[in-house]
Structures are given as C-alpha cells and as structure tokens.
Amino acid sequence: ADGAPADRALVAHLGMSGQLLVEKRSEPDEVHLRARFRFTDGGRELRFVDQRTFGGLAVEETTGDALPPRLAHIAIDPLDPGFDEGAFTVALRRRRTEVKRALLDQTLIGGVGNIYADESLWRARLHGTRPTDKLTRPQVTALLEGIRDVLGESLAQGGTSFDSLYVDVNGQSGYFSRHLAVYGQEDRPCPRCGTAVVREQFMNRSSYSCPQCQPRPRGRRA
Ligand SMILES: [Zn+2]
Structure with missing residues (x-):
C-alpha cells in the first residue's frame, strides 16, 4: 500500500x-x-561460509510476495508445487535450442546444472542435442x-537442489560417487544396458550419455 515500508529480503x-x-x-x-546472523530468539545462528569469494549477500527491497527484482528472472524449480508443467512444455518447445542447453537456462527452469542435466537426460533416454x-x-x-x-x-541425501554447489570444491560428494548413472562415468557400463558411457564436449564442459539409450538425433554429426 502507499506509504507502507517496503519488505526487505536477504538475498x-x-x-x-x-x-x-x-x-x-x-x-x-x-x-x-x-x-x-543472530536472531532475537537467542537460538541457532545463520552463517554464510564461502571458501572462495564469488558469492555474496545483499538486502534488497521487495513488494509483498514478489521476489526481489534481481531474482525475478530465475524460473522456479520443478519440485516447487507452483511449477507449471504445461507452460514449461510450451516455453521449452518455443526456445528452439538443444534440450541440454535449455535445461541449463535458469530463465526456463531452475535448479538444474550440468550434472543433473546429464542424469535427467539419461533417465528420460534423450540425447542432450535433441532439438526442443x-x-x-x-x-x-x-x-x-x-x-x-x-x-x-x-x-534426500542432504544435497542442495543446485548441483554445482553440491559437489564441493574438492569434488567430494556422496551423491556423486554413489548415484550418478552417466556423469563422470566415461567408459563405465550404462546401469541400464551395459553400453560404455561416452563423454562429449559441451560448451567448455563435458556431457556424458549412453549411446545406446540416448541416440543422437538424426541428421546431426555422428
Ligand atoms: Zn544405456
């Protein structure tokens, strides 16, 4: 309302x-x-810990339930009850890109990084270069x-929904070592069909997939 103090959010x-x-x-x-951060209840405190210095904290003004403007462009993740599957499907197809690139686009879907993208594509039996x-x-x-x-x-294993954070700076992660089907598993057997997992260049990173379960789309280079 007019004159009311703006809400503030810690970002x-x-x-x-x-x-x-x-x-x-x-x-x-x-x-x-x-x-x-200490709270008036005298209980536990909130700490921001960063081994490097790329992160940051800011207090930003917001209005009611709205996200601060700086975050408004980040799409909600698909575990959120407010995630609209129909709208996502339409937006994904309209993007006219490769499906893995679309998954990493935070304006389209939140919470999916390189590792989770590869694992999700394997589960869906889709190659990352498929046109959306x-x-x-x-x-x-x-x-x-x-x-x-x-x-x-x-x-469930105590990770975050953001996989780039889940694997720590030393590359240590219980999830990483125990549950990844294809990511980082080059030449190891696909857990579904036994075919050797392949690694391919993807932007300046790597993509891992099973060539049997996730064939490249036709008309693309082999
Ligand atoms: Zn396979």
Whole structure:
C-alpha cells in the first residue's frame, strides 16, 4: 500500500562454493566464515561460509510476495508445487535450442546444472542435442520426471537442489560417487544396458550419455 515500508529480503548468491549453515552459537567459526546472523530468539545462528569469494549477500527491497527484482528472472524449480508443467512444455518447445542447453537456462527452469542435466537426460533416454521444438509431450514429461527424481534423491541425501554447489570444491560428494548413472562415468557400463558411457564436449564442459539409450538425433554429426 502507499506509504507502507517496503519488505526487505536477504538475498544470498552462493557463487561456486558458498553455503548457508544453521548452527549453534557454540560451534567454532568456520575458516571461511564471511557473515553471521543472530536472531532475537537467542537460538541457532545463520552463517554464510564461502571458501572462495564469488558469492555474496545483499538486502534488497521487495513488494509483498514478489521476489526481489534481481531474482525475478530465475524460473522456479520443478519440485516447487507452483511449477507449471504445461507452460514449461510450451516455453521449452518455443526456445528452439538443444534440450541440454535449455535445461541449463535458469530463465526456463531452475535448479538444474550440468550434472543433473546429464542424469535427467539419461533417465528420460534423450540425447542432450535433441532439438526442443521436436520433443513430444511424453518426452517432456519423462524429462521432468527425471529431473524431479534426480533433485529429490539429492535432497534426500542432504544435497542442495543446485548441483554445482553440491559437489564441493574438492569434488567430494556422496551423491556423486554413489548415484550418478552417466556423469563422470566415461567408459563405465550404462546401469541400464551395459553400453560404455561416452563423454562429449559441451560448451567448455563435458556431457556424458549412453549411446545406446540416448541416440543422437538424426541428421546431426555422428
Ligand atoms: Zn544405456
């Protein structure tokens, strides 16, 4: 309403290695503790820890339930009850790009990084270079199921929905070592069919897939 003070939101950008931790006050400070928040209830405190310095914290004004403007462009992740599958399907097809590129586009879908994209595509039996405008509705549904499964399993194991954060700077992760079907598994057997997993260049990173379960789309280079 007019004249009412704007709501404020604490916005954390975790960068590549930032973490928000809820801890007892008696816990010793982390080496890379950057900020500490204490609450009036005298209970646990919130700490922002970042081994590098790419992350950051900011207080931003917002209005009611709206996200701060800086975050409004980030699409919600598919575990959110507000995720609109029909709208996502339409937007995905309209994007006219390759499906893996679309999955990494935070304006289209939130929470999916390189690792989860590869794992989700494997579950949906789709190669990452498939054109989005040719995907059928059942394929999009299978893809979303794959994403939800991967995100859900990671969260169940204490991970975050953002995989770039889940694998720490040393590459250590329980999820990484125990549950990845294709990511980082070059030359290992596909858990579904036994075919050797292949690694391909993707932008300046790698994509992993099973050549049997996830054939390249026709008309593309072999
Ligand atoms: Zn396979």
